Amino acid sequence: AQKVTQAQTEISVVEKEDVTLDCVYETRDTTYYLFWYKQPPSGELVFLIRRNSFDEQNEISGRYSWNFQKSTSSFNFTITASQVVDSAVYFCALSESSGGYQKVTFGTGTKLQVIP
């Protein structure tokens, strides 16, 4: 069973629009972390945000915000006032403990295109 689901394959928005990327995860662990990574055309995945399973307080960091709801196993990511430089593939990832080590599972990604 897929552990991290990103149902949106591609999204296109016009510059300055807000956009929300959806992520649904599955785990039996009570302690875990959720991440969002960005993969620009250059190919290198870059860490954006992380949230632990015990903290459902939603936060805003600059133009980024995230909505973590444990009851629905969702960890959605919003970019406010999108810019062309936000065009990239965004990956949601689940980090669990496996045999005492970190095990990270990525979703299939959502390709975001911001049109000027």
Add this chain to the structure above:
Amino acid sequence: EAGVAQSPRYKIIEKRQSVAFWCNPISGHATLYWYQQILGQGPKLLIQFQNNGVVDDSQLPKDRFSAERLKGVDSTLKIQPAKLEDSAVYLCASSLGISTNEKLFFGSGTQLSVL
């Protein structure tokens, strides 16, 4: 601080040939990961090292793939012999420790095309 270094950036080979990829993680990072990313998909873990020991290679096709991290620093991933379905980007990542809150730092990847 230098990032994760990978080489080569691109590689084109014919099926049944061999290929090797190299990765040098961020200095001091104990954990090293090799991921395979097929076009349009998310990264899939192939193998994970903690220092020079393997902690997870459950998804590594061991009949053709091998990896080593002999001195607990840089690592090499080899495919022998390559198949058409091995065409993908091979990503190396590293993290400081083993906790579930560790963020991963990625290299730019090696894009492999098998013809």
